Amino acid sequence: MMNRLLLTTVLSVGLALPAIAAQVQLGETLAENQEYTYWLLDAIKSMDPQINTDVEGSGIMRSLFEGLYNEDQTGGLVPGVATDHELSDDKTVYTFHLRDNAKWSNGDPVTAQDFVYAWKRLADPKTASEYAWYMELMQVKNAAKIIAGEAPVDDLGVKAVDDHTFEVTIEAPLPYFPKMLTHSSVFPVNQKVIEANGDKWTEPANLVGNGAYVLKEHILGEKVVMERNPNYWDDANTILTKVTALTINDENAALTRYLAGELDRTQVPAGQYPRLKQEYPNEAVSVPQSCSYIYMFNVDKEKGPAALQDIRVRKALSYAIDRDIVVNNILQGGQAPSYNWTHAATEGFKLPEIDYAKWTQDERTAKAKELLAEAGYGPDNPLKLTLNYNTSEAHKKIAIAVQQFWKGVGVELTLNNMEWKVHTDKMQNQDFEVARYAWCGDYNEASTYLDLFTSYSGHNNGKFFSERYDELMKQSKTAADPNPMYTEAEQILAEEMPMAPIYQYTKVEMIKPDMRGMGLNNLMQNWYLKDMYRVAN
Amino acid sequence: MFSFVVKRLAVAVPTLLLLIVISFLLMHAAPGGPFTQERALPPQVLANLEAKYGLDQPLWRQLVTYVWGIVAHFDFGPSFIYKDRTVNEIIAQGFPVTLTYGSVSFVVAVIVGVTLGVAAAIRHNSWLDYLAVGISIGAQVLPNFVMAPLLLLTFTWWLGWLPGGGWEDGQWQYMVMPVIALSTSYMASIARLTRASMLEVLTSNHIRTARAKGLPERHVILRHALKPALLPVLSYLGPAFVAMITGSVVVDFFFSTGGIGRAFVDSALNRDYAVMLGITILVGALTVLFNLVVDILYGWIDPKIRY
Numbered sequence A: 001m002m003n004r005l006l007l008t009t010v011l012s013v014g015l016a017l018p019a020i021a022a023q024v025q026l027g028e029t030l031a032e033n034q035e036y037t038y039w040l041l042d043a044i045k046s047m048d049p050q051i052n053t054d055v056e057g058s059g060i061m062r063s064l065f066e067g068l069y070n071e072d073q074t075g076g077l078v079p080g081v082a083t084d085h086e087l088s089d090d091k092t093v094y095t096f097h098l099r100d101n102a103k104w105s106n107g108d109p110v111t112a113q114d115f116v117y118a119w120k121r122l123a124d125p126k127t128a129s130e131y132a133w134y135m136e137l138m139q140v141k142n143a144a145k146i147i148a149g150e151a152p153v154d155d156l157g158v159k160a161v162d163d164h165t166f167e168v169t170i171e172a173p174l175p176y177f178p179k180m181l182t183h184s185s186v187f188p189v190n191q192k193v194i195e196a197n198g199d200k201w202t203e204p205a206n207l208v209g210n211g212a213y214v215l216k217e218h219i220l221g222e223k224v225v226m227e228r229n230p231n232y233w234d235d236a237n238t239i240l241t242k243v244t245a246l247t248i249n250d251e252n253a254a255l256t257r258y259l260a261g262e263l264d265r266t267q268v269p270a271g272q273y274p275r276l277k278q279e280y281p282n283e284a285v286s287v288p289q290s291c292s293y294i295y296m297f298n299v300d301k302e303k304g305p306a307a308l309q310d311i312r313v314r315k316a317l318s319y320a321i322d323r324d325i326v327v328n329n330i331l332q333g334g335q336a337p338s339y340n341w342t343h344a345a346t347e348g349f350k351l352p353e354i355d356y357a358k359w360t361q362d363e364r365t366a367k368a369k370e371l372l373a374e375a376g377y378g379p380d381n382p383l384k385l386t387l388n389y390n391t392s393e394a395h396k397k398i399a400i401a402v403q404q405f406w407k408g409v410g411v412e413l414t415l416n417n418m419e420w421k422v423h424t425d426k427m428q429n430q431d432f433e434v435a436r437y438a439w440c441g442d443y444n445e446a447s448t449y450l451d452l453f454t455s456y457s458g459h460n461n462g463k464f465f466s467e468r469y470d471e472l473m474k475q476s477k478t479a480a481d482p483n484p485m486y487t488e489a490e491q492i493l494a495e496e497m498p499m500a501p502i503y504q505y506t507k508v509e510m511i512k513p514d515m516r517g518m519g520l521n522n523l524m525q526n527w528y529l530k531d532m533y534r535v536a537n
Numbered sequence B: 001m002f003s004f005v006v007k008r009l010a011v012a013v014p015t016l017l018l019l020i021v022i023s024f025l026l027m028h029a030a031p032g033g034p035f036t037q038e039r040a041l042p043p044q045v046l047a048n049l050e051a052k053y054g055l056d057q058p059l060w061r062q063l064v065t066y067v068w069g070i071v072a073h074f075d076f077g078p079s080f081i082y083k084d085r086t087v088n089e090i091i092a093q094g095f096p097v098t099l100t101y102g103s104v105s106f107v108v109a110v111i112v113g114v115t116l117g118v119a120a121a122i123r124h125n126s127w128l129d130y131l132a133v134g135i136s137i138g139a140q141v142l143p144n145f146v147m148a149p150l151l152l153l154t155f156t157w158w159l160g161w162l163p164g165g166g167w168e169d170g171q172w173q174y175m176v177m178p179v180i181a182l183s184t185s186y187m188a189s190i191a192r193l194t195r196a197s198m199l200e201v202l203t204s205n206h207i208r209t210a211r212a213k214g215l216p217e218r219h220v221i222l223r224h225a226l227k228p229a230l231l232p233v234l235s236y237l238g239p240a241f242v243a244m245i246t247g248s249v250v251v252d253f254f255f256s257t258g259g260i261g262r263a264f265v266d267s268a269l270n271r272d273y274a275v276m277l278g279i280t281i282l283v284g285a286l287t288v289l290f291n292l293v294v295d296i297l298y299g300w301i302d303p304k305i306r307y
Helices: A002-016 A055-064 A112-123 A132-137 A143-147 A177-182 A191-202 A251-259 A273-279 A311-319 A323-331 A361-374 A393-407 A420-428 A447-453 A467-476 A483-496 B002-029 B043-052 B059-073 B087-122 B127-141 B144-158 B172-202 B205-212 B217-245 B249-255 B260-270 B273-301
Strands: A035-040 A069-071 A077-079 A082-087 A093-098 A158-162 A165-169 A213-219 A223-228 A242-247 A265-267 A284-297 A383-390 A411-418 A434-440 A499-511
Touching: A055 A213, A055 A223, A055 A242, A069 A177, A077 A082, A077 A177, A093 A112, A112 A132, A112 A143, A112 A158, A112 A165, A112 A191, A132 A143, A132 B043, A143 B043, A251 A265, A251 B144, A251 B249, A273 A284, A284 A311, A311 A361, A311 A483, A311 A499, A323 A393, A323 A499, A383 A393, A383 A420, A393 A411, A393 A434, A411 A420, A420 A434, A420 B260, A434 A499, A447 A467, A447 A483, A467 A483, B002 B059, B002 B273, B059 B273, B087 B127, B087 B172, B087 B217, B087 B260, B087 B273, B127 B172, B144 B172, B144 B249, B172 B217, B172 B249, B205 B217, B217 B273, B249 B260, B260 B273
Parallel strands: A035 A242, A035 A265, A383 A411, A383 A434
Antiparallel strands: A069 A077, A082 A093, A093 A165, A158 A165, A213 A223, A223 A242, A265 A499, A284 A434, A284 A499
């Protein structure tokens, strides 16, 4: 059902809007200057779609390359290199029809063979891509075996039927498969260019892409400069002429440079949104972003603290956190207080009735005290715990607040600040009691969150285990409509509380008021340069 | 003199080797690795990565391979994090930047610092002295991570005179704020060292003799007092020069200069082993080199020193 719906959406959008690039609205006049400069926190680690791992890099990948599908302003799928697809009756074979006018920036046509090459490259152990697992997550046939070195790369379930027909076979039906195609790790790459230049193929002089922009300069720690790709199939409808991404490691320095007119888009540092919103009401924006911030409990039977084995204790700890103070007084960027795991705005996801979300904080605190007393903790026998968090001003402030909240219910919390890699390493070895954690969705569907708490997930650092939960998540993979299962899974998380949800992210930014097409209503915050333009005031 | 230089350079080789071994071991002893990340990699994917970068080998073999790569091919290995680049490329891009703004900062710090110090000493306990001491103490207590954002606010946002960051192949507008931020505290130290040592020299016998001979005060200061007064300053300048040309995290951090200071700290935090070692070796080699240069300069300034 889900699948057919998606398919028809894709088809109808494809037919209704032959030009999917920048959609200039009626009555808007384009500005003369169509250059755009935006902020990057860090240097781009790689320009190779199969090697890149971070969000900032993905933005650049979406500009230099184009996958089968793109996302529109609200995150819906629109044609990219593929115009549409068909799905076999058993829902395991996808046949994509590629447009015949798609070209590489060197003028070569983009063919199904390019996708076959790129997908095999992602799975190939020789490439050693950190995102190889994504191919496994997509359930592409034989991907897991190839990554493990148990099958040759050529066994991957991908095939070029002809130049413009790309066929993918997956292991089992996967309702959200098409949504996963907008991820940059499955973008095509040009085999000839890679083979001719080896590791140097991503240098500006060598890089050949099929996106709306080409790479002009890439200076580590300073900037990335991109210009229009005249060979892009929809170049006629692309507007921005030159795009510069500046690496500025300090977000306050970036804000200063934004205010001085050097940047068109930058992030607002924690706590500064209210002031900026007042001073620059047309520029300060806060929109939901698909990430969830939690305190994870270590419920591992051997390595976790005994106290956290008790569901009453875990509930009490979660109840005692005053999320309103965290979002309104500490973060102040329009973040949403959170009582569950999956970001509430995730497409198709329906939140269960979570009882404590509706209580007042006083009720929650009273209940927390009651539960702790039941569990045998009190003034003479206070519960002592340690919280691990990685270095960051915001994490620290939240940790101090939570320390106070928990003190209010008689819990002594020791704060343990550590460097990022140490924090991660300890979490992954269950060497913690309570740990700060955050997760951002890979695609706009609840399983990207909920899979994490299955016992077989590699990310379930607190070692939560619920038989019913695992069962639900397994069933959801083949269900026509997995959403009721997701709702039930969330209910289990609320009842067993393997973590304390704290807040759900917003993206808080300053954007020049003449910028359009920024994709702010896309929960994944995936923007496309080809959709952006500047209007004349 | 020649044999002294040769001897010192010969000692430098085992010193650097020791530096490599210790850094290498310390680095691997730190928890986590280059591929440790919030989303734990599936074991198979991690194994493929470690195989590609040779991290699955025993530690001693990794060390030997690494050192051999340097000795035989001058190859410092690939970056584990910036996977499109080698360590050689990262240093080749960042070091010239750092070297440029570091050298300019050094020259500024020395000229301003020595001038302030000398002026303060010869006008001891006058308003000039108080002003110079005031400036240098102020400059020393104002850390550059406070000064950098203040400079940005003043020159970029408020006055709009200077671009807020970037390097653009070292055009002067892009260098002004980095140089001020980097040179100030060194300048302050140099000024105070110069002043203290100048004051001491000015009370010594040979200065009294020079004055008794009726030499003009200018000659007394420049020919007779300054040279000996600079000896303690010089021993400070060697390491200071190396520190300045091997980068400032703060400058790279706030002004997006793309130098190796930021790359160094980044590599440590990211466990980008090869980049971290590469820059450590560079800093180590430069330190050895400039300590030697300082020792040679000693001999020139003070003929009593013989090697």
